[in-house]
Every structure is written in C-alpha cells, then in structure tokens.
Amino acid sequence: xxxxxxxxxxxxxxxxxxxxxxxxxxxxxxxxxxxxxxxxxxxxxxxxxxxxxxxxxxxxxxxxxxxxxxxxxxxxxxxxxxxxxxxxxxxxxxxxxxxxxxxxxxxxxxxxxxxxxxxxxxxxxxxxxxxxxxxxxxxxxxxxxxxxxxxxxxxxxxxxxxxxxxxxxxxxxxxxxxxxxxxxxxxxxxxxxxxxxxxxxxxxxxxxxxxxxxxxxxxxxxxxxxxxxxxxxxxxxxxxxxxxxxxxxxxxxxxxxxxxxxxx
Amino acid sequence: xxxxxxxxxxxxxxxxxxxxxxxxxxxxxxxxxxxxxxxxxxxxxxxxxxxxxxxxxxxxxxxxxxxxxxxxxxxxxxxxxxxxxxxxxxxxxxxxxxxxxxxxxxxxxxxxxxxxxxxxxxxxxxxxxxxxxxxxxxxxxxxxxxxxxxxxxxxxxxxxxxxxxxxxxxxxxxxxxxxxxxxxxxxxxxxxxxxxxxxxxxxxxxxxxxxxxxxxxxxxxxxxxxxxxxxxxxxxxxxxxxxxxxxxxxxxxxxxxxxxxxxx
Numbered sequence: 001x002x003x004x005x006x007x008x009x010x011x012x013x014x015x016x017x018x019x020x021x022x023x024x025x026x027x028x029x030x031x032x033x034x035x036x037x038x039x040x041x042x043x044x045x046x047x048x049x050x051x052x053x054x055x056x057x058x059x060x061x062x063x064x065x066x067x068x069x070x071x072x073x074x075x076x077x078x079x080x081x082x083x084x085x086x087x088x089x090x091x092x093x094x095x096x097x098x099x100x101x102x103x104x105x106x107x108x109x110x111x112x113x114x115x116x117x118x119x120x121x122x123x124x125x126x127x128x129x130x131x132x133x134x135x136x137x138x139x140x141x142x143x144x145x146x147x148x149x150x151x152x153x154x155x156x157x158x159x160x161x162x163x164x165x166x167x168x169x170x171x172x173x174x175x176x177x178x179x180x181x182x183x184x185x186x187x188x189x190x191x192x193x194x195x196x197x198x199x200x201x202x203x204x205x206x207x208x209x210x211x212x213x214x215x216x217x218x219x220x221x222x223x224x225x226x227x228x229x230x231x232x233x234x235x236x237x238x239x240x241x242x243x244x245x246x247x248x249x250x251x252x253x254x255x256x257x258x259x260x261x262x263x264x
Numbered sequence: 265x266x267x268x269x270x271x272x273x274x275x276x277x278x279x280x281x282x283x284x285x286x287x288x289x290x291x292x293x294x295x296x297x298x299x300x301x302x303x304x305x306x307x308x309x310x311x312x313x314x315x316x317x318x319x320x321x322x323x324x325x326x327x328x329x330x331x332x333x334x335x336x337x338x339x340x341x342x343x344x345x346x347x348x349x350x351x352x353x354x355x356x357x358x359x360x361x362x363x364x365x366x367x368x369x370x371x372x373x374x375x376x377x378x379x380x381x382x383x384x385x386x387x388x389x390x391x392x393x394x395x396x397x398x399x400x401x402x403x404x405x406x407x408x409x410x411x412x413x414x415x416x417x418x419x420x421x422x423x424x425x426x427x428x429x430x431x432x433x434x435x436x437x438x439x440x441x442x443x444x445x446x447x448x449x450x451x452x453x454x455x456x457x458x459x460x461x462x463x464x465x466x467x468x469x470x471x472x473x474x475x476x477x478x479x480x481x482x483x484x485x486x487x488x489x490x491x492x493x494x495x496x497x498x499x500x501x502x503x504x505x506x507x508x509x510x511x512x513x514x515x516x517x518x519x520x521x522x523x524x525x526x527x528x
Contacts (some may be wrong), residue, residue: 044305154513232506238445249418260271
C-alpha cells in the first residue's frame with residue numbers, strides 16, 4: 001500500500017512527522033508538504049508563479065518533497081508528477097487545531113484531502129482539536145494507523161473524503177468514534193481594528209466562536225462529548241433540492257430555441 | 265435594496281465596473297474588492313497578516329473599499345465592519361473566465377459569494393465564459409440586473425448561493441437559461457516542468473481541460489449549448505449517503521461509554 005502524506009502546517013510541523021512515524025509501519029510513504037505554514041489557504045492554487053519542489057530525505061520514507069506552494073498544489077503536483085502513479089490513499093494532517101463545520105471550507109488540511117479525491121484517490125483529513133503548543137500527536141497518529149487498517153479490510157472508494165477530528169485527550173478518556181455531519185461554526189467580533197502611525201485603519205481577523213446549540217449528530221457535538229468525529233464529505237456542491245425550485249422561479253424566463261419567451 | 269459587489273479579479277477589472285454600472289439603477293451599491301487580481305485563491309482567508317481597507321470613491325456608489333486581502337476577506341470585512349448591516353444581496357463578479365464544475369472549489373469569485381451565504385446573505389457568483397482580453401461584459405451585466413429584478417419578485421432565501429455562467433456570445437445568439445448541476449472538469453498535462461539556471465526543477469501549473477462526455481443537465485453542457493447556466497450551490501459538504509455506510513464499516517469499532525468495545 002502506498003500513502004501520500006501532506007499537510008498545511010508545513011514540513012517542519014510535528015503533526016506530519018507523528019503521522020509518518022506510525023504509517024510507515026503499514027505502508028510505503030510519500031510526502032509532499034508546503035515549505036512553511038499555509039493554514040487557512042482553503043482550496044487555493046498557485047497559477048501565476050512557478051512552484052518549486054525540493055527533494056528531501058526523511059528516514060523510512062520512499063520519497064519526500066518540500067513544495068513552495070499551497071497544500072492543494074502539493075497534492076496536485078505529487079499525484080501528477082512526483083509520486084508513483086499508484087498511490088492508494090492521501091492523508092492530510094495531523095493538523096494542529098480542529099477543522100469542523102463550515103470551517104472546513106477555509107482549511108488547507110481538508111482542501112488538500114479534497115484535492116486527493118479530485119485527483120482520483122480516496123483521502124482522509126486529520127485534525128487534533130487543540131492549539132496548545134506542546135500538544136502530543138502520538139495518540140492521534142496511532143488512531144489514524146488503526147483507522148487505515150480498518151479501511152484496508154472494509155474498503156474505501158476512490159471518491160471518498162473523510163474528515164477526522166480527534167479530541168485532545170488521553171486515550172482512556174476518549175469515548176469512541178461517531179460518524180457525523182458537519183455542524184455550524186459562527187464567529188463573533190470577527191475583526192479587530194487598529195490604526196497605523198499615519199492614522200489609516202487596518203484589521204486583524206480573529207474573533208471567537210459563537211456558543212450555539214449543536215445538532216447531536218454533528219462533528220462539533222462529537223468533539224464536545226469526547227468522541228472522535230469522522231465526517232464523510234461530498235465534493236459535488238450542487239444543491240439538487242434548489243434546482244427544482246429555481247426552475248419554477250425562472251420558468252417564465254427560460255426559453256429554448258424556437259420558443260417565443262424573451263430573456264428577462 | 266442594498267447590494268454588496270465584490271470580485272476576485274481586483275478593483276481595476278472591467279467586469280466589476282460593468283456590474284456596478286447596471287446594478288446602480290436598481291439598488292444602493294457597496295463595493296469591497298481586492299487591491300489586485302486574486303484568482304484561484306479559493307476560500308482562503310488572511311489570518312497571519314493584518315488586512316488594509318482603503319476607502320475609494322466610485323461614481324453613484326454608496327461606499328467602496330479596496331481591500332488588501334482575498335475575495336473572502338473582502339466579504340467578511342465588508343459585511344461585518346464596513347458596509348451597512350442590512351445588505352440584502354452579495355454579487356461577486358463578473359469574473360473574466362468561466363467557473364464551472366469542480367473548478368468552483370478553486371474560484372475566488374464563487375468563494376466570495378459562498379462567504380456571503382456564511383455571513384447570512386443570499387449571494388450570486390457571476391462569470392463570463394471567456395478569457396479574451398477585449399471581451400465585452402455589457403450583456404452579462406445587463407443579464408445580472410434582469411436576474412436580480414426577477415429574484416426581487418420571486419424571492420431568494422438567505423442560505424441561497426447561485427453560480428451563474430454566461431456564454432461569450434451576442435445577446436441574440438444566447439439560447440436561454442438552464443438551471444443546472446455542476447459538471448466535471450478534469451485536466452491533463454497539469455504541470456510544465458522547467459529548470460532554473462542552477463539545474464533545479466520548478467513547475468508551472470497549467471494544462472488543458474480533458475474533453476469528456478458531459479451530463480446534459482450540467483453547467484458545462486449548458487455553456488457548450490449556448491445557454492446561460494444557473495447552478496444552486498449547497499455549502500453543507502456532508503455526504504449524508506456515506507454516513508450510513510461508514511457507520512456500518514466502523515460498527516465493530518464504535519464504542520460508547522460503558523460499552524466494552526475497544527478502539528480499533
């Protein structure tokens with residue numbers, strides 16, 4: 001089995017090395033990671049500048065590249081040019097901090113895994129729900145290894161993207177696994193305004209998460225309840241329910257060739 | 265009616281000014297646009313640097329800001345701090361180039377509109393299916409105005425995101441409107457490898473779109489058939505179908521408090 005490992009915290013982050021040190025026991029590992037932290041880059045790609053890829057030696061890893069680009073660049077470049085064609089699985093993480101609810105849209109970690117699926121590989125994004133500097137990734141990495149062993153038995157289809165969030169707790173305090181839906185994450189006091197020495201305003205993005213009632217089936221609730229959350233993610237963003245509704249809303253204005261209806 | 269206009273091609277792009285010049289006849293306009301082109305930035309946000317916002321005068325516009333950030337930053341900052349609280353609608357565009365199928369994930373234009381929905385406002389992303397430099401945005405802008413007038417009559421809910429793509433054709437050659445689903449966009453020869461003067465490899469992202477059979481209900485097919493495509497987009501990325509499947513796959517490993525099951 002061949003696994004491509006990536007992340008958005010950069011090649012120096014502890015999370016990716018914790019992951020590698022567990023996965024190398026069960027698979028041939030390839031690594032493509034950004035040269036520096038690229039959190040909150042979402043699904044951005046580098047199209048107006050060239051992307052550098054520098055080969056790096058990592059113990060027990062079959063091939064590793066440090067990429068001067070976004071997490072999505074890393075996966076695109078590794079799967080199409082750098083790594084072997086027959087990569088079986090992409091794993092992105094372990095992110096230092098959670099990726100829950102609508103926040104997955106901003107997440108470089110989840111976007112890198114999403115790109116794995118776009119490139120035809122089943123993919124898993126893994127995040128540890130803690131920003132604490134000294135946080136230990138060992139248990140989270142061990143869990144990912146066990147999860148991959150389970151999926152090797154039960155199967156994982158190529159179009160599958162799983163978003164995994166792990167509570168920052170000792171193993172014996174984790175209550176189990178829940179297969180969840182994405183919850184809600186709304187922020188308050190999003191921007192902090194400052195003035196530069198010339199009196200011009202600038203803003204820092206920040207803010208706190210609004211305390212909201214969560215669906216008990218959600219990823220947010222699972223973490224609050226000390227469960228590991230696994231959310232299957234769908235990359236077809238079409239809202240099929242609304243298609244019918246908008247066909248009705250625009251029905252007076254939909255014209256077909258030969259039809260006498262005019263554009264609105 | 266108050267409309268926030270944004271884009272990812274930057275404040276100097278012709279597409280946003282074409283849009284403003286039509287919409288100002290039907291609504292009070294506010295503008296928050298990046299200071300330069302920010303295409304392919306996806307849903308990235310600026311969290312490690314401060315964001316500058318400079319007020320700008322635009323004729324017949326009630327408030328305009330040029331933002332030193334991504335398209336999503338523009339919408340977050342405008343809705344939470346710069347524009348009036350009672351913005352009714354966010355319109356992002358008109359993008360110079362299409363935003364179809366899975367490519368919507370990379371699109372700054374669509375991501376800006378998605379952020380409008382996250383901030384509680386119904387939002388529309390608009391793209392003109394042409395990269396031609398001298399392309400005329402006038403008809404596309406006129407269509408958006410008519411579309412907004414239609415929605416003012418038929419209603420648009422706050423959680424609604426519509427992705428609109430317009431063929432680069434004279435008005436009398438456009439065959440109508442189709443309410444569509446997202447199609448597929450796969451690329452071939454994604455990277456072009458070069459060598460720097462010291463012999464190190466670097467890569468340009470590029471490549472061509474693979475010619476694939478398209479679902480006739482898709483946005484890609486609509487454009488190929490000279491129709492305007494309107495795709496409703498859903499930002500709950502949960503794959504509800506897979507939840508059940510993964511509950512089964514992991515059932516031997518799901519333990520609840522007091523349960524004797526062990527973690528895998």
